[in-house]
Amino acid sequence: MDQLLTLLGYEFVQNAIAAGAVIAIVSGVVSRFVVARNMAFAVHALSELGFTGAAGFILLRLSPVFGLLAGSAITAVFIGTLGVRARGRDVVVGVVMAFGLGLGVLFITLYKGYANQAFAILFGTITGVSRGDVLLLVGIGVFTLAALAAVYRPLTFATVDPEVAEARGVPVGALAVVFLLIMASAVAEAIQVVGVLLILTLLITPGAAAERLTPRPGAAIIWSVAIALFCVLGGILLSLVTNAPVSVFVTSLSFACYLVARFVAGPRRRELRAVRAGAGDEGRPAAITAR
Amino acid sequence: MTDPAVRFERVTLDYGTRRIWSDLSLDIAPGAFVAILGPNGSGKTSLLRAILGLVAPSSGRIAVLGHPPRRGDPGIGYVPQHSSFDAELPFRGRDLVQLGVDGHRWGIGLPNASVRAQVDRALASVDAAHYADAPIGRLSGGEQQRLRIAQALVGDPALLLCDEPLANLDLRYQQTITDLVAAWRQRTGGTVLFVTHDVNPVLRLVDKVLFVVNGRWDAGTPDEVLTSERMSALYRSHVDVVRVHGRILVVGESTEAGFNLDEPHHVPVAVEHETPR
Numbered sequence: 001m002d003q004l005l006t007l008l009g010y011e012f013v014q015n016a017i018a019a020g021a022v023i024a025i026v027s028g029v030v031s032r033f034v035v036a037r038n039m040a041f042a043v044h045a046l047s048e049l050g051f052t053g054a055a056g057f058i059l060l061r062l063s064p065v066f067g068l069l070a071g072s073a074i075t076a077v078f079i080g081t082l083g084v085r086a087r088g089r090d091v092v093v094g095v096v097m098a099f100g101l102g103l104g105v106l107f108i109t110l111y112k113g114y115a116n117q118a119f120a121i122l123f124g125t126i127t128g129v130s131r132g133d134v135l136l137l138v139g140i141g142v143f144t145l146a147a148l149a150a151v152y153r154p155l156t157f158a159t160v161d162p163e164v165a166e167a168r169g170v171p172v173g174a175l176a177v178v179f180l181l182i183m184a185s186a187v188a189e190a191i192q193v194v195g196v197l198l199i200l201t202l203l204i205t206p207g208a209a210a211e212r213l214t215p216r217p218g219a220a221i222i223w224s225v226a227i228a229l230f231c232v233l234g235g236i237l238l239s240l241v242t243n244a245p246v247s248v249f250v251t252s253l254s255f256a257c258y259l260v261a262r263f264v265a266g267p268r269r270r271e272l273r274a275v276r277a278g279a280g281d282e283g284r285p286a287a288i289t290a291r
Numbered sequence: 292m293t294d295p296a297v298r299f300e301r302v303t304l305d306y307g308t309r310r311i312w313s314d315l316s317l318d319i320a321p322g323a324f325v326a327i328l329g330p331n332g333s334g335k336t337s338l339l340r341a342i343l344g345l346v347a348p349s350s351g352r353i354a355v356l357g358h359p360p361r362r363g364d365p366g367i368g369y370v371p372q373h374s375s376f377d378a379e380l381p382f383r384g385r386d387l388v389q390l391g392v393d394g395h396r397w398g399i400g401l402p403n404a405s406v407r408a409q410v411d412r413a414l415a416s417v418d419a420a421h422y423a424d425a426p427i428g429r430l431s432g433g434e435q436q437r438l439r440i441a442q443a444l445v446g447d448p449a450l451l452l453c454d455e456p457l458a459n460l461d462l463r464y465q466q467t468i469t470d471l472v473a474a475w476r477q478r479t480g481g482t483v484l485f486v487t488h489d490v491n492p493v494l495r496l497v498d499k500v501l502f503v504v505n506g507r508w509d510a511g512t513p514d515e516v517l518t519s520e521r522m523s524a525l526y527r528s529h530v531d532v533v534r535v536h537g538r539i540l541v542v543g544e545s546t547e548a549g550f551n552l553d554e555p556h557h558v559p560v561a562v563e564h565e566t567p568r
Contacts, residue, residue: 169363
């Protein structure tokens with residue numbers, strides 16, 4: 001405990017915690033939509049091509065964070081414009097991802113002494129962020145959340161009920177591209193903690209665990225953020241104490257959250273609801289809550 | 292004289308290079324219940340999409356509630372073709388209905404007592420209040436369809452477009468949904484366009500049918516249009532229209548390729564109906 005308090009006094013630890021908290025909030029909110037829109041594969045593509053962007057920027061001696069952002073944003077535009085319809089989307093994602101990752105290989109080959117930075121991008125660097133990085137990550141995070149708040153209702157409409165949304169004048173196709181861009185910046189953020197390869201642990205798992213815990217869309221987002229915060233902050237602290245990489249703990253904690261939500265907490269909460277619903281209306285709720 | 296709720300003037304609609312229907316002229320009076328019939332792929336859904344302003348006709352003019360079709364027209368309520376929800380989706384019936392109130396608006400939308408009251412009224416009007424808080428993906432098709440009706444009607448439209456709202460429902464729920472639509476029309480004097488492959492569940496409500504086959508169309512009262520002569524002319528093939536126990540069956544000849552109607556399910560659907568004793 002004393003050791004932990006000492007560690008919390010270090011600036012690099014404070015930086016990691018501040019950045020981690022912002023990243024967890026962004027990831028938690030965005031992952032709800034990623035799960036509802038069934039876009040796990042697209043997240044992975046944005047992440048891997050974020051790596052290409054970062055490798056390219058390192059080669060040009062520019063900030064890798066902006067490289068991540070540029071790589072995933074360009075990918076988002078490609079996927080969004082080439083594959084608006086859900087059925088063709090995975091195919092387009094695969095096509096774009098394969099080419100982009102090839103470029104990434106080229107960039108790291110051209111760069112002398114890439115190994116450390118490439119490893120950091122692949123597996124996360126959160127305990128190495130500077131005060132300046134924190135401000136940058138907070139800025140990107142605030143911008144992402146503001147964009148998501150602005151499109152929250154029509155995006156929800158387009159996600160859950162696209163036919164009626166279109167009939168009500170919601171720009172369903174344009175929102176798909178906007179959401180890909182929001183995803184791109186969330187990906188650039190989450191890569192700081194868990195790296196390119198483990199991105200899904202922050203952009204899928206919290207949202208997937210949350211939907212087992214509540215039928216309310218707003219509450220699901222709050223659960224998702226809470227789970228992401230627990231995983232990121234818990235992962236940073238455990239990593240400080242043990243010296244093992246942060247991503248090891250984040251992935252373990254988020255997997256544990258999913259299992260608990262799915263097999264323990266979720267079923268129990270659902271039973272409770274069944275009892276409550278049954279109190280007012282006999283004969284009906286069994287069909288609704290069971291299964 | 293009042294304007295028609297929907298007016299088609301010599302409207303032709305193409306989808307890519309395919310002509311869906313041509314030269315459709317039709318006035319639908321306010322308060323009318325119109326059944327849109329025809330085989331699959333005959334452009335019934337496209338007709339609704341044209342009214343919603345989602346596809347533009349290649350020629351001719353459409354007027355909806357006195358103006359050209361426009362996207363997001365608040366005067367129109369829309370019940371789409373059956374689509375299911377993921378069982379784990381954290382979304383409740385009341386959330387679906389609320390989308391009909393403010394889902395198209397920007398921003399987050401803070402909790403609002405008047406919106407909530409509006410949603411509650413719509414839920415009560417379709418008798419869905421007792422399951423409005425359950426996850427929507429775990430409701431039966433009939434329960435979901437009642438929520439769809441509430442969602443379409445919550446904004447107080449003048450025109451209700453329903454696309455196969457009875458598909459995938461058992462007889463009891465077909466009756467429930469039909470009654471809800473009928474009660475709404477009675478109460479508000481609204482106009483209903485009802486796409487269906489079987490006219491029988493709504494026969495007692497229908498003022499007019501529009502029957503579309505391979506780009507040709509015919510319209511009028513059920514008694515005028517649903518006759519062997521008019522149907523044979525429309526299908527350009529020998530078709531019998533049979534009335535049994537107050538039901539109308541459109542039956543094609545059996546040929547080597549099956550039936551000469553490309554919608555043989557007219558027959559099994561009719562067979563499934565119970566005859567009143």
